[in-house]
Amino acid sequence: MSRIGVFICHCGENIGGTVDCEKVAETAAKYPGVAYSVDYKYMCSDPGQNMIKDAIKEHKLTGVVVAACSPRMHEPTFRKAVSEAGINPFLCEMANLREHCSWVHLKDDSTTEKAEELVKVLVEKVKRNQPLEPIKVPVTKTALVLGGGIAGIQAALDIANSGHKVIMIEKSPSIGGHMSQLSETFPTLDCSQCILTPRMVEVAQHPNITLYTYAELVGLDGFIGNFQASIKLKAKSIDHDICNGCGDCIAKCPIKKIPDEFNAGLGTRTAVYVPFPQAVPNKPVIDRENCTYFTRDGKCGLCAKVCTKGAIDYSQKDEIITIDVGAVVVATGFDIKGTDFFPEYGYGRYKDVITGLQFERLASASGPTLGEIKRPSDGKVPQNIVFIACAGSRDPAKGIEYCSKICCMYTAKHAMLYKHKVHQGKASVFYMDIRAGGKMYEEFVRRAIEEDDVNYIRGRVSRIYEKNGKLIVKGVDTLLDAYPVEIEADMVVLATAGIANEGSEELAQSLHISYDQHNFFAEAHPKLKPVETNTAGIMLAGACQSPKDIPDSVSQASGAAVKVAALFSKDELTRDPLIAYVNRCGPPTYSTCVGCFLCVSVCPYLAIEKEQIKDRNGNLIKEVAKINPGLCQGCGTCVALCRSKSIDIYGYSHSQVFAEVMALFNERSLENV
Amino acid sequence: MIKIAYFPGCSLEGSSKEYNESLLAVSKEFEIQLEEVHDWNCCGATAAHNLNKVLSISLPARTLALAEKQGFSEILVPCAACYSRLLTAYNELNKDAALLEKVKEILEIDFSAKVKPFTVIDFIQKHIQPKLKEKVKKPLNAKIACYYGCLLVRPPKLVEVERYEDPLMMESIVKELGATPLDWAFKTECCGAGLSVSRTSTVGKLCSKILDDALSRGATMFAVACPMCQSNLDMRRRNANVFLNEKADAPVLFITQLIGLALGLDKKELGLQRHFVPFNLEIFDKPIPKETLGKSKKVEEV
Amino acid sequence: MQELHNKIKSILENGSASLFIAYQKSREGKITPTFITKPEQSQKAYFGDDCKQNLAVYIHKQEVKNFGKVGIFANIYTLKSLLQIYAENQIRDDYLKVVTINPNGAIVEFANFMEIENYVNENKPAPNPEDMERVEKLSNLSREERWDYWLNELSTCIKCYACRAACPMCYCTKCTVDCNQPQWISTPSHSLGNIEWHIMRAMHLAGRCVECNECARVCPMDIPLNLLTVKLNDTANIEFGQQAGLKGELDYALSTFKVDDKENFIR
């Protein structure tokens, strides 16, 4: 027989001012199974909590209902209190008399009546609560960092420096990411590679970091503290243990016309290649899609002939390795729209209409023009250059409605770099708004305008077309009553929108994390959990979550690293035990589960497995469902789906919710429950 | 013999007779019978939608309704303005059931607005182009600026055209006629259309820009698929020339006339004598000028 | 018929099954199932258009399972049921020998469920027009009229559970109707419990029912309860494009979703 204690809180006037708390306590005392009922000014205060503890002992209570504020507020408080009095914390429930009752209704009999019923419902529920223990799971103290751009590098170094192992995987042959492609960085104009390369080397040499380049994640199973990552190591066709990075193979490779990814398509590379001189690791790979040895059945083979170390290995195969990790930092970065995205800017036909990233390569000392601004079509130095901000961004008609955030700043930087390199040249920027919120950012933009004489024109460009070797850029100055502006430019740079990587949807699905409508990965809470995802143990860093600049990426990466380090600071994790389970009983039934497995696909966490029940001789008796308690998050969707009610869930069990529903409006006793 | 419903529109009965003549002549060569929708009426063009929305839907709707009653499911509309009006009516009526009811009541015709309009370019692509190459008798030696104007390609949400900023449909057609299509920048700029009568000088100015871009890139003639584009570039040439340093004398032909010429049809049969800017067959004997200016790239393969 | 007899005989003889489930016809013309264990009994098997019962229901029975490998003669609905319960992990390929007669009268023996899937999709029975018409008619009534209709029908239910027993999809180890903690389906003999039972039954069969109509056929009170599942199958098909009994892999409207599933009632 249950002995439930009911504690009605006035919350000062917050509840007491609207609800007749004394009456509620009196009514509750009459509910079947209630052994003690009382009201008090502030239940969450020390005297209030002591009152509960004393009552538990004095009245030998088997369960407690605290009718006060929202359980989202004080449930942990009261559960802790009852456990201090010696009963299981999960035998305490809260009725929400404040947020759901006194604060939203007027002082009235019906409000008090509602309060009474809310208490009644929770009394019926708590009668059927079971004592539960938090689930403990061990933690594998190795982190997986996906992506070797600046965010991944920062996260990996921070985690490694706090003493934990890190596995970093990068899909291209070198780490460095977009930052390695940049020329100078705003607002300081310091050289991007100069600040990045030391960190890349640190990653490669760190004793706690294992680096896999030319590698991709193919699957992630498991749960926080206990993930299993499957990683594909693409065949490099070169044994990096033997290769000394001399570059002879690259010099001899006859396939030289492959558009160079590192130079954003502005230069070319060979089929055996190192993406850029400062690459880490600085050893080549063979691009099998373009190498004639692979595309034309063993023809060529020159690189193997010139390699004095015998490092070339055409027979290498892709390899899949599985690694246990406890946490994941996703830092896969972003991509940008190409110029072919814009019908009105020539569908990408005009060679001298380029993207911001291409301009970075032109301005970079390590780029195809060694840092001289020369236009791609004929190598001439443009004397009149136009930058177009918001090219694609803030354009819902074309499907990119958000602001890409970084373009205002890098466009100002581009215009400045241009003016620093081509002193007599003319630079114009078409913009809609200048978003320069950030330390020294506004000052930077003003410098471009005031000191470097960049011509900022407020308006979107309607069209670009080519005539007489010039690019005609048509716009209006909206600050001058839409005064028509037509510029005969030599080169146009589009600040194209930052977008999610191709395949990010699939990656999110294999990680079981959510993503937004633009395929950027979703943080768990836009304000308070900006680095976590909805899947415990998986963190986000950098532009895979939304376009962001270097300082923001680095900050977020360090944040993610701290989350990982905090997770690794304990040997075990504890989790709320409110999870689902499939019933088990004695032979000959073993479980009422009939093994139809319709539930398997409803589980968002792939927590439902098949279990074979066998007799002593190992013969299969039946196959039934089993829920992995490490994976289950307790949504209960399987519980509602199961036809035979063979699945139940702690905390929201069939008998609990049934009793709650039947307790309402029902004057008769709960004979059927 | 394929039978296709046909809405010539007012211009093709009047100021652009040659469009009608050449379209019918070419269709005949390909054994296609264009059957005029019986008792069709004016679409109301720019005037109606400038002034009164319900009228602007009801006028074209009557023709759509008549075509439906006469058993057709689509209708060929050679005039771009008529096409735009008919297509708008088609879309609005299919989108808005209440409007359809209202229009049914106004027309006093019960119909479902399921007859879909299509352009002469669609028509050529579907019915003529597949057999065009084999029928060409006299390949055209010309550098042709294909001019689309507005309503054949815009708005892209209404008119489903690929590459609406730089369409290449007519280019691929003239290429099959043996001519060289011009890569130029003003193929979808507006000629002034509805202001032809009321603001002739504005139209002249707009046309001069179009002429200038094409001619400076070496065009010898124009191909169009819209009577208003044709009449503005042709009839209003004098007004355009005012704005040009060098008087432009490149003729403006309907795409159907060009096809007719390549098929070896008679000049008169194609109404070529009706143009303001005179057209002579000798034009094809002249060598095609090298690109005088610029360095425009070849039009991509279509 | 002789061919069928020979086929059953050879299956039992060559050991591909030790029990064969088929139809038989009594002298009075009554069709009943027969369980043939000896090759010489093969003559008992009968087939005709009047063989309506869904024999798939026996596949779950422990007594049948005890035979190990089992042969079954299946009409098209039985085939659909077998396919559906195969998708639901209730039978195994290698324990079942399935035989049918195709529309041309030829005997077809299936090597595996892939073949059954292909056959069923080629010979998919059209929805029963009478049932569809009745569903349509009911749907066109006013809500009150529909309620009265069903109340009238379902109030006669005596909860004999023949519908459950006859349905190959009702194979749960323990039916929720037998659950008393909590008592999901009210036991007192009032109509509310009847309605609860039939609502639950229909929900559990939505998107799984193969529309053999066996439930309605066996109902001693002649309640047209197949209409409930026919209606829900229709909903599952219209809303989610899912049909039962056509796939060997699990395809169940309620265990999957699309992000852009459409409805018009959630605010």
Next chain:
Amino acid sequence: MHDQNIVEALRPVLKHKVKENTEEDIMLCYQCGKCSAGCPLIDEMDIAPNQILRMLQTEIPELEEKVLKSLAIWLCLACEQCYSRCPKDVDLPKIMDYLRAESIRRDLVNPKAKEILAFHKSFLDSVRLTGKLYEIGLIAGYKMRTMHLLQDVNVAPTMYFNGKLNLFPSQVKNKKAIKRIFEKALREEENK
């Protein structure tokens, strides 16, 4: 409430009327100016297209009136350039259609637009009477309305000799039907 406030509160806001009648939301415009940048007639317009939208956004009565009195709304050719490039999918030509109709209703038509309006009216007269566009009739009507009696004397003879002008109108058989369409559509308009 003060009387003036009531009047103000009850005043129909033009942008709301646009929304009601065209489903186009003027508040979507964020003033990027792309419409004006691509407009073929921007040089001749007294108010740029983007500014028309801005004026309507403000809800200031004087600015609304300025828009309705403008020449720009009459110059718009509905070439659809703005709409096809608008990043916010604002159908400006459709809004212009409405503004013209509203301008006539409120009798605010710009004096310089009278030729354009005359042309539209003559055009519709021709259609109303014959069901089709009768070009000589159109020109004659237009000239009467504008007193531009000498306009197009240079092209008309050529048109005639080239066989491009018909001296007699081609006509729709069921002229009653056309007349009815006009009557009902105009009644619809008046009911607004």
Next chain:
Amino acid sequence: MSNFEPKIIAFVCNWCTYAGADLAGTSRIKYAPNVRIVRFPCTGRIDFMLLLKALQTGADGIIVSGCHPADCHYTAGNYHARRRWIIFKSLLDFVGFDTGRITFSWVSAAEGAKWAQIVNETVDKIRDLGPYTDYSNLNKLGVGTITEVLNARTA
């Protein structure tokens, strides 16, 4: 009927609508007191049988509410729930239940005002419709009295 106060039961998920109702509270938005919230972890947990049970026990109206599509705390529970309600509603409609008494909604943790509005509108609507006894009354009658129910209705 004039002093009829509808009894409304609300099945809500813990993460969105329950929190949304909390927000209505912290924002002091007033709404009708007729509603009783029962908390679930997720709309995916809500068994359709519970809706029948609620009607049986005398609820005049029901609110079922959870996270907006794409916002589910468990990523997909609400999508499964949506399918379940589409099928279930189709069945209830077909059998002749008054499904207008069931409000389905998405109310996020940020939509306190929407929650209040959903409750108020449901209460107003049910108040107009009157008590729902079609189903719950069956509980009180034995076999054979069905005709009485039917007669009572037609009378």
